[in-house]
Amino acid sequence: MTTRILITGAGGFIGGFIVEEALSRGYETWAGVRKTTSRAHLTDPAIRFIDFNYANPQVLVEQLRQHKEEYGKWDYIIHNLGVTKCKNPDDFDRINYGFVKHFTEALIAADMVPRQFILMSSLGAWGVGDEKNFTPIRPTDTPHPNTRYGMSKLKAEQHLQSLPGFPYVVMRPTGVYGPYERDYYLMMKSIKYGFDFIVGFKPQLITFIYVKDLVQAIFKAIDRGVTRRGYFLSEGRAYTSSQFRRYVATALGRRWVIPVKIPIAGLWLVSVIAEKGAALLGKTSTLNRDKFRIMKQRNWICDTTDARNELGFEPQYSLERGVNECVKWYRQHHWL
Numbered sequence: 001m002t003t004r005i006l007i008t009g010a011g012g013f014i015g016g017f018i019v020e021e022a023l024s025r026g027y028e029t030w031a032g033v034r035k036t037t038s039r040a041h042l043t044d045p046a047i048r049f050i051d052f053n054y055a056n057p058q059v060l061v062e063q064l065r066q067h068k069e070e071y072g073k074w075d076y077i078i079h080n081l082g083v084t085k086c087k088n089p090d091d092f093d094r095i096n097y098g099f100v101k102h103f104t105e106a107l108i109a110a111d112m113v114p115r116q117f118i119l120m121s122s123l124g125a126w127g128v129g130d131e132k133n134f135t136p137i138r139p140t141d142t143p144h145p146n147t148r149y150g151m152s153k154l155k156a157e158q159h160l161q162s163l164p165g166f167p168y169v170v171m172r173p174t175g176v177y178g179p180y181e182r183d184y185y186l187m188m189k190s191i192k193y194g195f196d197f198i199v200g201f202k203p204q205l206i207t208f209i210y211v212k213d214l215v216q217a218i219f220k221a222i223d224r225g226v227t228r229r230g231y232f233l234s235e236g237r238a239y240t241s242s243q244f245r246r247y248v249a250t251a252l253g254r255r256w257v258i259p260v261k262i263p264i265a266g267l268w269l270v271s272v273i274a275e276k277g278a279a280l281l282g283k284t285s286t287l288n289r290d291k292f293r294i295m296k297q298r299n300w301i302c303d304t305t306d307a308r309n310e311l312g313f314e315p316q317y318s319l320e321r322g323v324n325e326c327v328k329w330y331r332q333h334h335w336l
Contacts, residue, residue: 006050006074006114008032008103009081013181014120016041017215018078023047025219030074032081041180054081054099057106064110076222078118079103082153085284085291089148092290096152101159104166116227118169118218121157123232124150125172129299134205136303139232147290157230169221170230171214174300177322178211179329183286185336188248188327191257192336196245198261199295205238207300210317210325220311232302235315247320251327252336268292 005022009015010031022029023044030048033039042049050067053059082096100119107113127144129137145151160168177184190197217233242259249257262270271292278285307313317325330336 002028003076004028004030004072004074005076005078006030006032007078007080008052009079009120010042011037011039012080013178014176014211014214015080016180017178017211018080018218019044019047021215021219027076052103054095054102057102060102060106061109064106064112068110068112073112074114076116076118077107077114078120078218080120082120084149085286085288087279087282087284089290092148092152093155096149097155097159100156104160104163108163108166113166115225116167116169116222117160118171118221119156119160121153121170121172121230122150123172123174123234123300123302124294125153125157126150126302128297129301131202131298134238134299134301136301137232137299138303139230139306147293149290161228167227169226169228171218171221172230172232172302173209173214174207174232174234174302176209176211176214177326179326180333181211181326184326185330186286187244188252188323188330189336191245191248192252192254194254194257196241196257196259198241198259199267200264200298201261202298204241204298205301206241206244207234207238207302208319208322209234209315210322213315213317216316217307217311217313220313224311226310229306229310231307231311231313232304233307233313234302234304235317235319236304237318238301239319244319244323247323248327251324264296267295 005027007015007018010019011033019029019031023046030050031042032050032052034051052063083091086092124147125143125145126137127146127150143154145154157170160166214233245257271287271289274285275288
């Protein structure tokens with residue numbers, strides 16, 4: 001019997017890798033993308049495409065009913081749709097929370113609830129951790145997000161928890177990197193030219209997860225059939241910015257890189273200017289007030305015990321290995 005899966009936000013960085021894994025498993029794979037979204041990484045002819053109207057609940061219910069009548073239900077839905085930067089700050093709440101609310105309620109109304117609804121959330125939904133002793137952020141800690149992005153993700157999680165019996169699974173990865181990702185790419189590009197910009201003067205411990213490890217965690221959750229659970233995901237080791245710089249420089253064959261430390265106050269000013277300037281031009285800025293709070297945070301260590309014990313999640317990529325693979329891809333595609 002054919003296993004059907006839907007991946008929303010499939011045109012994005014993480015979405016493309018999820019689609020690739022679903023296809024490799026022989027699933028009937030549906031990619032939820034807008035008509036205006038690039039399909040550069042969704043070229044397999046086996047992919048089936050669908051475009052939902054998340055903003056209109058009534059239309060969304062009708063779309064789902066029509067799909068059910070023609071193709072049947074999806075066994076699994078991975079909701080990877082979301083925004084990390086917006087022209088209008090209210091869009092964080094409208095898209096990251098509001099679309100999840102509309103979509104899940106429409107699935108219930110159309111009798112299209114899957115075996116599992118996997119939500120891509122973020123470690124940012126838990127907010128700032130212990131920046132004195134650097135104890136790991138734990139699922140049992142009280143969430144207190146300090147960014148619009150994190151708040152919107154937490155609201156989406158809380159909505160899922162409020163739905164009686166709804167088979168959700170929440171993935172909360174730390175910083176995700178990999179081929180064709182753009183934020184860490186900008187850092188690598190800066191290192192290529194001999195400079196590494198570091199925020200603040202206090203110690204900072206950062207964590208990562210390679211995109212292929214994140215995808216494996218998602219499908220391990222499917223294999224284990226867990227529901228109504230949430231998981232922090234990272235490689236399991238913390239790094240300093242100098243270690244990240246060293247791995248990138250070595251992969252690039254760069255002997256000397258100058259670390260440039262930026263005071264917190266200076267970064268705040270630059271972030272505000274960049275955000276307001278982009279807004280005047282009708283664009284989004286990678287550097288903004290939300291991003292500032294993320295970069296300011298000193299402790300990104302999280303407890304991945306639940307993912308290891310319940311999913312059998314064992315990351316295969318160290319930061320060094322992942323960086324080497326990334327740099328190779330960026331060079332092959334003439335990004336670096």
